[in-house]
Amino acid sequence: MDVIKQPWPWYVAGPLIGLIVPTLLLFGNKTFGVSGALRQVCAACIPANISFFKYDWKKESWNLYFVTGIIIGGFIATYLISTPGLVNINPRTTALLQQEGVKDFSGLLPQDIFSFSQLFTLRGFVFIVLGGFLVGFGTRYAGGCTSGHAIMGISSLQWPSLVATCCFMMGGFIMTWFILPYLLKL
């Protein structure tokens, strides 16, 4: 039980995530991908006569159950099988982030950026609202996210997914190295 309560190493978590690919395929030809669920929500709630959202979303409703599962899984993992503590990141990352203005290192997310009290500050707005917007817009434009392209796409050897994944990383590097230090100072 103690081993489960500790954070899991990459060589346990990674292969388990990889096994989701064949599991979903064998459960009736479902392809792993999370961002599609965001489109489903749009199609179900606010289709607004846009052709991109006019399809039979009920047929694909399994991925709404899938993301509901992720929420419940997140709850179980955090409240039942974890011992709270800080994330054991590289001290150099901590030092760099401190220099750039991050103060709270006590949890999975820095509370001095991601909290309701920060939401109405400029910095909070950029990190909480604008960041999410870029994630939603970008993944749909790219046709998938880390699960759909990087894991499912590359697993089935589709080169457009490899291109997309490289672009995800490029965008991330550009943001982290050249833009984020300024955003943290807002």
Added chain:
Amino acid sequence: MVGLLFGIILVKSEAISWFRIQEMFRFQSFHMYGIIGSAIFVGIISVQIIKRFKVKTLYNELVVIPVKTFHWGNVYGGLIFGLGWAITGACPGPLFAEIGSGFFVILVTLLSAIAGTWLYGFMKEKLPH
């Protein structure tokens, strides 16, 4: 059920942590690369096994994987998502897991991501693909 396990793995591996994503983009840890890399490795082997041995689904159907055709959205959208990924420290899967972990403010991020998806659908025809 599979989603539930995915949520647990995401939390237990700290892949939902903003700090882990920062570490990854600064090349200061192998952790996230290990997770994604080994997931892809296991995924490739599984898909190859399914194809070679023509493994059928539980409902006795052939496994069909939809072909992804390249369009420039893979590049432009990919870059935009990358920018957002480094800000929020989360891709869509972890957003859901963070909400389950009690970070309710991320509900706002999720709604914003849904708004972003909607705006893409709204202006799809006008974007270069």
